Amino acid sequence: MITAALEEREHYLNASYGLKSWLLTKDHKRIALLYLGTITLFFALGGLFATMIRIELLTPQPDLVSSETYNKLFTMHGVIMVFLFLVPSIPATLGNFFLPIMIGAKDLAFPKLNLLSWYLLVAGGLCTLGAMFAGGVDTGWTFYTPYSSTYSNTYVIATALGIFIAGFSSILTGLNFIVTVHRMRAPGMTWFRLPLFVWSNYATSLIMVLGTPVLAVTILLVGCERLFHIGIFDPALGGDPVLFQHMFWFYSHPAVYIMVLPGMGVVSELVATFSRKRVFGYGFVAFSSVAIAVLGFLVWGHHLFVSGQSVYAGMVFSFLSYFVAVPSAIKVFNWTATLYKGSISYDTPMLYAFGFIGLFTMGGLTGLFLAALGIDVHVTDTYFVVAHFHYIMVGGTLMAYLGGMHYWWPKMTGRMYPEGWAKLSALVVFLGFNLTFFPQFVLGYLGMPRRYHVYPPEFQVLHVMSTAGASVLAVGYLMPLVYFLWSLRYGKLAPANPWGATGLEWQTSSPPPTHNFEEPPVVTHEAYDFAALLEEAQVG
Amino acid sequence: MSEHIDSIKTYTLIFLALLALTFITSTVAYIDLGPLNIVVALVIAVTKMLLVALFFMHVRYSTKLTKIVVAGGLLWLAILLLLTMADFVSRGWLAGT
Amino acid sequence: MASANPLALREQFDTAAQQKDASVLAMWIFLVTEIMFFGGLFLAYTAYRSFYPEVFGAASRTLSATIGAVNTAVLLTSSYTMVLAVRAAQKGSRKALIWFLILTMIFGTVFLGVKAYEWHEKFVEHHVPGPSFHLEGEPLQGQAQLFFSLYFAMTGLHALHMVVGMGIMTVMTWRAWLGRFNADYYTPIDVAGLYWHFVDVIWIFLFPLLYLIDRHVPK
Ligand SMILES: [Cu+2]
Numbered sequence: 108m109i110t111a112a113l114e115e116r117e118h119y120l121n122a123s124y125g126l127k128s129w130l131l132t133k134d135h136k137r138i139a140l141l142y143l144g145t146i147t148l149f150f151a152l153g154g155l156f157a158t159m160i161r162i163e164l165l166t167p168q169p170d171l172v173s174s175e176t177y178n179k180l181f182t183m184h185g186v187i188m189v190f191l192f193l194v195p196s197i198p199a200t201l202g203n204f205f206l207p208i209m210i211g212a213k214d215l216a217f218p219k220l221n222l223l224s225w226y227l228l229v230a231g232g233l234c235t236l237g238a239m240f241a242g243g244v245d246t247g248w249t250f251y252t253p254y255s256s257t258y259s260n261t262y263v264i265a266t267a268l269g270i271f272i273a274g275f276s277s278i279l280t281g282l283n284f285i286v287t288v289h290r291m292r293a294p295g296m297t298w299f300r301l302p303l304f305v306w307s308n309y310a311t312s313l314i315m316v317l318g319t320p321v322l323a324v325t326i327l328l329v330g331c332e333r334l335f336h337i338g339i340f341d342p343a344l345g346g347d348p349v350l351f352q353h354m355f356w357f358y359s360h361p362a363v364y365i366m367v368l369p370g371m372g373v374v375s376e377l378v379a380t381f382s383r384k385r386v387f388g389y390g391f392v393a394f395s396s397v398a399i400a401v402l403g404f405l406v407w408g409h410h411l412f413v414s415g416q417s418v419y420a421g422m423v424f425s426f427l428s429y430f431v432a433v434p435s436a437i438k439v440f441n442w443t444a445t446l447y448k449g450s451i452s453y454d455t456p457m458l459y460a461f462g463f464i465g466l467f468t469m470g471g472l473t474g475l476f477l478a479a480l481g482i483d484v485h486v487t488d489t490y491f492v493v494a495h496f497h498y499i500m501v502g503g504t505l506m507a508y509l510g511g512m513h514y515w516w517p518k519m520t521g522r523m524y525p526e527g528w529a530k531l532s533a534l535v536v537f538l539g540f541n542l543t544f545f546p547q548f549v550l551g552y553l554g555m556p557r558r559y560h561v562y563p564p565e566f567q568v569l570h571v572m573s574t575a576g577a578s579v580l581a582v583g584y585l586m587p588l589v590y591f592l593w594s595l596r597y598g599k600l601a602p603a604n605p606w607g608a609t610g611l612e613w614q615t616s617s618p619p620p621t622h623n624f625e626e627p628p629v630v631t632h633e634a635y636d637f638a639a640l641l642e643e644a645q646v647g
Numbered sequence: 648m649s650e651h652i653d654s655i656k657t658y659t660l661i662f663l664a665l666l667a668l669t670f671i672t673s674t675v676a677y678i679d680l681g682p683l684n685i686v687v688a689l690v691i692a693v694t695k696m697l698l699v700a701l702f703f704m705h706v707r708y709s710t711k712l713t714k715i716v717v718a719g720g721l722l723w724l725a726i727l728l729l730l731t732m733a734d735f736v737s738r739g740w741l742a743g744t
Numbered sequence: 745m746a747s748a749n750p751l752a753l754r755e756q757f758d759t760a761a762q763q764k765d766a767s768v769l770a771m772w773i774f775l776v777t778e779i780m781f782f783g784g785l786f787l788a789y790t791a792y793r794s795f796y797p798e799v800f801g802a803a804s805r806t807l808s809a810t811i812g813a814v815n816t817a818v819l820l821t822s823s824y825t826m827v828l829a830v831r832a833a834q835k836g837s838r839k840a841l842i843w844f845l846i847l848t849m850i851f852g853t854v855f856l857g858v859k860a861y862e863w864h865e866k867f868v869e870h871h872v873p874g875p876s877f878h879l880e881g882e883p884l885q886g887q888a889q890l891f892f893s894l895y896f897a898m899t900g901l902h903a904l905h906m907v908v909g910m911g912i913m914t915v916m917t918w919r920a921w922l923g924r925f926n927a928d929y930y931t932p933i934d935v936a937g938l939y940w941h942f943v944d945v946i947w948i949f950l951f952p953l954l955y956l957i958d959r960h961v962p963k
Binding site: 652653655658659662665666669670672673676677678679680684685688689691692695696699700702703704709710712713716717719720721723724727728731732735736 | 772773775776779780784786787794795809812816820824826828834835938941945951953956957958959960
């Protein structure tokens with residue numbers, strides 16, 4: 108039942124109908140929704156593999172799957188979640204939808220390229236999924252040579268090709284965002300009036316553009332090595348497998364910031380809106396995004412501490428890794444300082460933002476443990492590492508993604524979600540997450556290695572806790588899926604600015620018209636200027 | 648916007664310079680300069696790159712942003728090469744192997 | 745959107761200048777991604793050359809530096825005709841533009857032909873990595889294969905970029921033939937030129953690295 112009020116006005120959703128109007132759309136908002144559907148499917152599939160992993164780990168014996176299958180399960184979980192869900196997640200959906208609106212543009216600079224990016228993600232995804240249905244791949248998401256290039260007899264090439272293609276989707280998105288921020292800003296929208304979400308997506312795009320091509324050529328070489336036996340990384344010919352690790356982590360460490368920087372941008376928006384205050388130290392938060400992007404490229408060697416890398420290089424990389432903590436800490440301090448004396452409201456997006464700040468801090472601090480050469484040698488390849496990066500990627504990125512989805516859902520769909528259920532889901536996700544991953548810190552510290560499905564019986568209690576937590580987490584993720592879909596039909600109609608937020612996206616109607624604004628906007632004040640918003644409301 | 652158009656003469660001179668540099672680098676390669684051979688070859692290659700970029704690709708009178716983009720790309724290539732080579736070069740330092 | 749130039753102003757842009765700026769910036773950013781893409785190969789080359797300088801020198805000496813130098817000159821000539829094509833576009837001279845684009849493609853084809861001849865030679869000489877690989881008088885066959893693996897990876901990807909460039913030039917020639925460009929609107933030619941010159945720059949580095957290292961050692 109679509110109500111008359113919504114029907115009266117033309118907006119991007121009812122501007123045209125039919126499958127073709129979606130599959131050939133050039134509207135960044137529609138493309139964002141295409142991405143949303145696609146990555147939700149990938150997330151569900153990656154989650155399915157995670158579920159099977161957690162069920163297998165309930166007991167110390169192998170009961171559900173064989174060793175070979177288990178290897179494939181954690182590989183496919185990692186590949187799907189990293190390359191097909193986390194990397195595109197916030198930039199391709201929320202970024203795609205809101206970056207142009209937030210800077211007052213009609214669209215991204217290259218709408219056709221934007222659509223092509225989505226098709227590339229789909230093509231890469233299909234290629235990867237094809238490999239999985241054909242029999243899977245067992246190298247781990249890291250594809251370390253010479254196992255991946257010489258010994259594994261699973262579908263490495265097809266999976267690598269899928270990642271290669273999806274990588275180009277990421278590169279084109281980054282390129283599009285950078286050009287858009289440079290060239291498409293509305294009159295008056297200076298760099299230091301940009302919302303922090305735009306800054307963080309800009310920084311993310313820099314990493315996509317500078318890092319992804321190196322991953323592309325690396326997996327291309329692995330593919331050639333398997334296909335033609337040319338042996339770039341083959342020790343039998345004098346090649347060096349550690350060179351592969353250098354090239355792989357040159358992308359894959361910064362890729363962590365591709366995943367978390369957009370989340371930081373979302374949290375900056377949420378903290379400002381729901382404290383009704385300008386983000387404390389706006390300039391520092393903005394520059395810290397760029398600083399993270401730059402410094403993130405200087406630390407990759409901390410993944411190679413036990414690989415045969417020179418100890419001197421190890422020391423340098425360990426030392427450099429600490430520098431990334433500085434801009435990350437600046438953000439956490441400034442969010443906290445923003446809350447101080449703010450008039451805080453505890454709406455669902457804000458609950459997720461709180462969850463992000465806490466979990467990201469834990470993930471970040473345990474990252475410092477791992478960056479310390481001495482400690483890392485002790486906990487390398489244990490569940491400590493697994494817990495650490497899940498705190499960043501799930502506790503950080505996914506919390507921010509869900510927070511952002513709740514925050515902008517009314518704008519994207521024109522409908523409100525049920526607040527009570529949403530608050531409950533935020534709580535369930537937070538509790539489920541901690542129950543899943545906190546025990547893994549302990550497990551890892553006690554010596555449980557990652558990527559094994561058989562383990563000594565004394566670890567079972569902690570594994571059972573973790574699996575129980577995963578079940579709670581699954582419920583927490585299913586709830587938003589259900590009530591978001593429900594709200595499309597039965598949700599209350601959303602006003603243009605339900606949160607009393609600043610930002611251009613709240614000045615256009617919900618959902619926005621095809622070219623985002625009825626009148627081309629002119630920006631006259633800085634971001635998060637709640638006083639000006641209040642004045643305008645009184646005048647208007 | 649005013650578009651800068653170079654003369655055919657400028658382009659021809661740059662082209663001839665590029666050909667000359669190609670000839671020089673090919674010839675010098677046969678003279679034994681010890682470790683300097685690779686240095687000379689790379690200096691000539693960088694010179695040729697600069698000629699192509701500055702004149703043929705119009706970097707000379709393009710925006711500051713374009714210059715930053717080009718410099719940034721080269722800087723990131725340097726990061727990739729230098730930090731990785733830092734590992735390979737220093738591996739033998741321990742225990743004099 | 746009212747504009748002085750009705751040609752090809754897409755609706756997301758307000759002015760032709762904004763559109764041109766965006767396209768040129770996008771091409772430069774794309775070229776940066778290409779630098780990093782080839783950068784991985786340059787890294788592998790640098791690492792292995794530092795590991796095995798003698799083997800790399802010996803393997804390099806089996807390539808013909810003369811053919812390499814001549815082909816470099818051919819490619820530089822194609823860049824020269826390309827920049828003249830851009831100049832013709834700036835001046836709004838349709839005929840000169842078409843001719844210079846065709847010349848660029850001819851020199852590009854010559855380059856690829858010479859490259860194909862060189863690769864063919866490698867096959868005949870068993871210098872292609874794989875089971876039948878053999879480099880005469882070289883005790884370290886594996887390391888020699890590394891050189892040729894990189895040789896084929898680097899020249900192969902470079903040639904692939906040339907082929908893509910030829911495709912772009914064909915489209916540009918066709919559009920120039922249809923009269924789609926004038927002195928006010930020639931951004932695609934400009935951007936295609938940037939790409940072509942970039943591919944040239946890659947070769948400017950491949951030539952000394954692959955063909956000219958350790959030439960002076962008498963063999
Ligand atoms: Cu890392």
